[in-house]
Amino acid sequence: MKQKYFSGTSVIIGKPNVGKSTIINKLINSKISIVSKKKHTTQSNITGIMNIGLQHQLIYIDTPGISKKYVYKNQNKTFRNTMALMHSIQFIFLILEKTSWTNEDEYILNIVKKYLKPIFAIINKIDKIKSKEHLLPHILTLSKKHMFQEIIPISGKTGENIHILSKVIQNKLKIVPKPTFPFDLKTNLDIKSIVSEIIREKLILYLGDELPYSIQVSTKNIIDRNIKTSYIEAVISVNNTQHKKIIIGCKGKKIKLCGSLARKALEKFFNKSIYLSLKVIKKNKTL
Ligand SMILES: Nc1nc2c(ncn2[C@@H]2O[C@H](COP(=O)(O)OP(=O)(O)O)[C@@H](O)[C@H]2O)c(=O)[nH]1
Numbered sequence: 001m002k003q004k005y006f007s008g009t010s011v012i013i014g015k016p017n018v019g020k021s022t023i024i025n026k027l028i029n030s031k032i033s034i035v036s037k038k039k040h041t042t043q044s045n046i047t048g049i050m051n052i053g054l055q056h057q058l059i060y061i062d063t064p065g066i067s068k069k070y071v072y073k074n075q076n077k078t079f080r081n082t083m084a085l086m087h088s089i090q091f092i093f094l095i096l097e098k099t100s101w102t103n104e105d106e107y108i109l110n111i112v113k114k115y116l117k118p119i120f121a122i123i124n125k126i127d128k129i130k131s132k133e134h135l136l137p138h139i140l141t142l143s144k145k146h147m148f149q150e151i152i153p154i155s156g157k158t159g160e161n162i163h164i165l166s167k168v169i170q171n172k173l174k175i176v177p178k179p180t181f182p183f184d185l186k187t188n189l190d191i192k193s194i195v196s197e198i199i200r201e202k203l204i205l206y207l208g209d210e211l212p213y214s215i216q217v218s219t220k221n222i223i224d225r226n227i228k229t230s231y232i233e234a235v236i237s238v239n240n241t242q243h244k245k246i247i248i249g250c251k252g253k254k255i256k257l258c259g260s261l262a263r264k265a266l267e268k269f270f271n272k273s274i275y276l277s278l279k280v281i282k283k284n285k286t287l
């Protein structure tokens, strides 16, 4: 008899900073998407894969936050990319923050409900809700906004209730003739992209609001020197000399510190010693 597979893709959407990336990392138990206090950290759609046994594959897509002002300008490529996904996914996880429901949430709901896919309202950051008795009336209010499949309170940070997200879709998966991704993958990102994202996260963390949004990190080489050590070479591209100065800092102090934070995070990720070489260049200039 032919082997059957079950698969389903959920897109994780919401305003910036509601915890979308934290949730995908927790779901697949691996850091594939950048988390930060700064808005608009996630720049592209990132796929996380959760395999259950050898037949069930739950695919999650983390997306950049949707912001009314960017959509209005209609020049937002990331928004268009997210919307392009809507036809091929099965479930929508609309991430909301604590007991709030804002105009932006309403706006996002109105956009995504047009795709007629089941929408789950996910109330994130419940660890920050002081009086839990506010939760129930909020759930009631939400249930009047839309026929949500379910309304689920969770904490991406502590992991509370996170398993419910996979449970609710597990018996709604569709039968597919072959797995969408190989069963040993956790993400479709290649290893160089993951390394670049880890470095970008540390730059955001350390440079905060000073950091220009336009920077790009690109990992050029990952060379295994031996089983215990790898050499990684990455390039940070910036738009102009001013941005370059910001990142390098006085006597190279900033880039050194960011490099050291990134190296530690990479050592944790690879579980080996890392020698990290970071270069800052102006865009369109080859090395
Ligand atoms: N207390 C708390 N903080 C959270 C939770 N989820 C995310 N955060 C924090 O919220 C901020 C934004 O998270 P992030 O995942 O980058 O949000 P995104 O922009 O929606 O992807 C970060 O500082 C996270 O640590 C949560 O469940 N509880």
Ligand SMILES: [Mg+2]
Pocket (backbone or CB within 6 Å): 020, 021, 022, 033, 034, 035, 041, 042, 063, 064, 065
């Ligand atoms: Mg994010």
